[in-house]
Amino acid sequence: MTDRCNRRQQRMRLCTMLASLFGLLLLLTTNQTAVADESTASPPAPDSEWRLHGLDVGEQRHSKLRQINSDNVRKLGLAWYFDLYTRRGVEATPLMVDGTLYVTGSWSMVYALDARTGELRWFYNPEVDRAFLAKGCCDAVNRGVAYADGKVIVGTYDGRLVALQASDGKVVWEVQTTDRNQSYTITGAPRIVADKVVIGNGGAELGVRGYVTAYAIATGKQAWRFYTVPGNPKDGFESDLMKTAAETWSGQWWEWGGGGTVWDSMVYDPQLDLLYIGVGNGSPWNQKMRSPEGGDNLFLTSIVALRGKTGEYVWHYQTTPGETWDFTATQHMILADLEIGGQLRKVIMQAPKNGFFYVLDRTSGELLSAEPFAVTTWATAVDLKTGRPIETPNARVFDGKNVSLPSNAGAHNWQPMSYHPGTGLVYIPTMHIPITFLEPTRDLDRKPGQGYWNVGFDRMGNALPDVPNINALMDQVYTGKLLAWDPLQQEAKWESETGRPSGGGVLSTAGNLVFQGSAETELRAFNAATGEVLWSTDVQTAAMAAPITYAIDGVQYLAAAVGFGGGAASEAGAIVHGWNVPNLSRVLVYKLDGKAKLPPVPPRERVLKKPPPVTGREDAIALGKVMYQRHCSYCHGDGMRTGGLTPDLRYSATAVHDIWQEIVRGGVLSPVGMVGFERFIDEGEAEAIRQYVLLEANRLYEQQQAAGQAR
Numbered sequence: 001m002t003d004r005c006n007r008r009q010q011r012m013r014l015c016t017m018l019a020s021l022f023g024l025l026l027l028l029t030t031n032q033t034a035v036a037d038e039s040t041a042s043p044p045a046p047d048s049e050w051r052l053h054g055l056d057v058g059e060q061r062h063s064k065l066r067q068i069n070s071d072n073v074r075k076l077g078l079a080w081y082f083d084l085y086t087r088r089g090v091e092a093t094p095l096m097v098d099g100t101l102y103v104t105g106s107w108s109m110v111y112a113l114d115a116r117t118g119e120l121r122w123f124y125n126p127e128v129d130r131a132f133l134a135k136g137c138c139d140a141v142n143r144g145v146a147y148a149d150g151k152v153i154v155g156t157y158d159g160r161l162v163a164l165q166a167s168d169g170k171v172v173w174e175v176q177t178t179d180r181n182q183s184y185t186i187t188g189a190p191r192i193v194a195d196k197v198v199i200g201n202g203g204a205e206l207g208v209r210g211y212v213t214a215y216a217i218a219t220g221k222q223a224w225r226f227y228t229v230p231g232n233p234k235d236g237f238e239s240d241l242m243k244t245a246a247e248t249w250s251g252q253w254w255e256w257g258g259g260g261t262v263w264d265s266m267v268y269d270p271q272l273d274l275l276y277i278g279v280g281n282g283s284p285w286n287q288k289m290r291s292p293e294g295g296d297n298l299f300l301t302s303i304v305a306l307r308g309k310t311g312e313y314v315w316h317y318q319t320t321p322g323e324t325w326d327f328t329a330t331q332h333m334i335l336a337d338l339e340i341g342g343q344l345r346k347v348i349m350q351a352p353k354n355g356f357f358y359v360l361d362r363t364s365g366e367l368l369s370a371e372p373f374a375v376t377t378w379a380t381a382v383d384l385k386t387g388r389p390i391e392t393p394n395a396r397v398f399d400g401k402n403v404s405l406p407s408n409a410g411a412h413n414w415q416p417m418s419y420h421p422g423t424g425l426v427y428i429p430t431m432h433i434p435i436t437f438l439e440p441t442r443d444l445d446r447k448p449g450q451g452y453w454n455v456g457f458d459r460m461g462n463a464l465p466d467v468p469n470i471n472a473l474m475d476q477v478y479t480g481k482l483l484a485w486d487p488l489q490q491e492a493k494w495e496s497e498t499g500r501p502s503g504g505g506v507l508s509t510a511g512n513l514v515f516q517g518s519a520e521t522e523l524r525a526f527n528a529a530t531g532e533v534l535w536s537t538d539v540q541t542a543a544m545a546a547p548i549t550y551a552i553d554g555v556q557y558l559a560a561a562v563g564f565g566g567g568a569a570s571e572a573g574a575i576v577h578g579w580n581v582p583n584l585s586r587v588l589v590y591k592l593d594g595k596a597k598l599p600p601v602p603p604r605e606r607v608l609k610k611p612p613p614v615t616g617r618e619d620a621i622a623l624g625k626v627m628y629q630r631h632c633s634y635c636h637g638d639g640m641r642t643g644g645l646t647p648d649l650r651y652s653a654t655a656v657h658d659i660w661q662e663i664v665r666g667g668v669l670s671p672v673g674m675v676g677f678e679r680f681i682d683e684g685e686a687e688a689i690r691q692y693v694l695l696e697a698n699r700l701y702e703q704q705q706a707a708g709q710a711r
């Protein structure tokens, strides 16, 4: 691995040097008009909408607009902003249709805004039951709506698909796409497939079986459903395909749900009538629990091509056979026509969590190339003959010491990429987050069907070390950067400076620009050819979602939905602790010479009053830490370092301590998403957690006293 890293670093340095030369060449060839734009001072932009989730049918997220370009992007300023009504994660790609911007905030709420002024035209709140928060892995986020035939269609966190009248937001039809008694959630954007709309779901961390369903856009009537993993053979398989898939499984996987949820990426090629779905991880992650005799476990972590009209299986490619690390293949897929070996090939490209960049022929599923775009400790390469990864000897050693890269968060997650046909590059928001997996240490975690987060690993393997400079250490260890990837050469042409994970989704434009938000509250524009940062603005919060661009009356706008949260703030909350990223959920819209200003950031100083003393014994505190990591850390953060989305328990008021059992076991705070854990935590364990919280609270108080911060 070290050798490969070194070679890689050398290659990167060379790439950076070459990048400036490449940039010059590019300006002289593909981007001459952009250069000429300088003298004509921003010609009017042709009116242009953003009607599909990924802009074009290939979901390239590349706009032909070039009024804003690498020569004048420094003049970009705020045109208007709109404050969303909630303060949770924002991951939505807005749509812009006929002068209206349709954007979703948390809890699947839909806002229709005048795309020129930001004036609210209508608002839709699906009134999602807040207790569903405990049925999802990664916050009540939503990645956007679909638009077709005058309807705006949204998937809700509690598993409904709702079609709204685009003109006024009135409900046209509504269907429940999941079993509300199971741990299904929807965070992904629906996709339009001719006269149908397709939606998947999430919940593979909580024991469900994945599928996608197509509904008629006109009526909401179900057209077809495709399951991604086989169910219980006793119930009879839905198809011969499921019977064949079951041969790649062992044990009693159905008891665990199996997983394979399609919670984000889907892309439809209308010419081929093929819908490509990105299938998620196994449920639970640990294959030894789910399928003890091994096996590929189809169709986990696969790209599956389905016939759009019927939902019939056409082909699949599995990126991670025998998945066990949460290496979903749900990440953004891009369709493009690339010249490979002198032939124009219709390809599909993906950079899934597992760290390899895949180029496949999308008509047949043939693997054309696959190379690592990040450090991959689990596999050294992909054998092009068999299409299978070559795993390392320690890949499946889960002793709590063996460091794995990428982590379950992935080398790339849901943040959309973009493909710029002019530079020929795919821009990938990447992450470097090491993790250690630990086999489960108690019986309860080896039992299926519990309906709460159980991934078949012990979270203690991932507990943060008790060292005082932990935040500074994490800053060095957990990183992210934007990679400009050449899909033909399968190598990076340039990369951004290293920052915090993860950078946001990406937009590229014919103005030789790449736009991306960062975890450091910045929205930036890069020179698409060279990676030079040409513009940057403070958005006061993390910009995780991908920006879009559109033009009305000859004026080009850049729009971004911002707001911190999602998986980055809950599961990986530790990573952002101390980074002071507030959540200010907003829609921000920019144009050249925009003069609007954001209000000042509200003060966020928290005062830690002297906590009650620790009264528990050492063994109780130790038990409390174990129980905390198992049950609480997914939302409240490793070692209580939350991303600010959920309360930092160290700041719990005395009143919280007074009714601790009622909250933790009784679920009195269910209406705000804190469900009761009565089934999993007994009274003594709940008290042990409280003692651990008190220990950490007192520790923090003493640190703040010492630093003179406490009042």
Ligand code: CA
Residues within 6 Å of the ligand: 204, 205, 280, 281, 326, 328
């Ligand atoms: Ca997952």
